[in-house]
Amino acid sequence: MVVVVRARPLQRGETLARRGGIDAETPGFDRIFIRPRPGGSLTYARARYDSVRGRIESGWNISDGQFRLRVTIPANATATVHVPSAEAADVTEGGKPAEKAEGVELLRREDGATVFAVGSGEYEFVGTPRERSS
Numbered sequence: 001m002v003v004v005v006r007a008r009p010l011q012r013g014e015t016l017a018r019r020g021g022i023d024a025e026t027p028g029f030d031r032i033f034i035r036p037r038p039g040g041s042l043t044y045a046r047a048r049y050d051s052v053r054g055r056i057e058s059g060w061n062i063s064d065g066q067f068r069l070r071v072t073i074p075a076n077a078t079a080t081v082h083v084p085s086a087e088a089a090d091v092t093e094g095g096k097p098a099e100k101a102e103g104v105e106l107l108r109r110e111d112g113a114t115v116f117a118v119g120s121g122e123y124e125f126v127g128t129p130r131e132r133s134s
Contacts, residue, residue: 002072003041003075006058008098010012010116011085011099014047014107016132017026019106019107020045020046020047020058020059021033021034021035021036021037021045021060022034022035022047022048022049022056022080022134023035023060024051024080025080028052028053029049029051029052029053029056029077029079029086030043030053030066030076030077030078031079031080032056032073032077032078032079032080032083033079033080033082034069034071034074034079034080034081035080035081035082035098036058036060036067036069036082038060038062038067038084038129041053043061043062043063044059044060044061044062045058045059045060045063046058046059047058048072049058051074051077053074053075053076053077054074054075054077055072055074056072056073056077057070057072058070058071058072059071062129065129066126066127066128067083067084067085067122067127067128067129067130068125068126069081069124069125069126069127070082070122070123070124071116071118071122071123071124071125072120072121072122072123073118073119073120073122073123074120075120076080076120077119077120078117078118078119078120079105079117079118080115080116080117081115081117081123081125082110082113082114082115083098083113083114083115083116083125083127084112084113084127084129085112085113085127085128085129085130086112086127086128086129086130087114088106089115090114090127090128091116091125091126091127092125092126092127093123093125094123094124098114098116099129101123103119103121103123104118104123105117106118112129113127114127
C-alpha cells in the first residue's frame with residue numbers, strides 16, 4: 001500500500017490507509033469502503049492498495065471550498081463511497097449530478113457525507129462540505 005498525506009502528523013491509533021479512505025467491507029475486497037477522513041489542516045491524501053481483485057485507489061483534496069475525490073475500483077468489486085457534502089444535490093460525478101451519473105447509486109446521507117454505491121471503474125466526485133464552525 002502506498003499512502004501520501006500532508007499537513008499534520010497522524011493522531012494516536014490513526015492509520016495512513018484510513019486517512020486515504022480505503023477499507024474492506026468484506027474479506028477479499030469484493031466490497032470496498034471508500035470513506036475519506038479529512039480534518040484539521042489536512043488538505044489532501046492519496047492511497048492505493050493492490051488487492052487480490054486489482055488496484056484500489058482513493059485520492060482526495062480540498063480546494064476553494066470543494067472536496068474532490070478520485071476513486072478506482074477494480075473489476076468484480078463494488079464500493080460504498082462517502083463524499084463529504086452539505087447536501088446530496090451538491091455532489092457531482094464526472095461533471096454531472098452524481099445521482100444521475102452512470103454506475104452511481106445514491107444510498108443515503110450520513111455524518112455530513114452523501115453515500116453512494118458504485119461498481120468497478122474510475123470515478124471523480126466533487127462535493128461542497130458544510131462549513132465547520134470554530
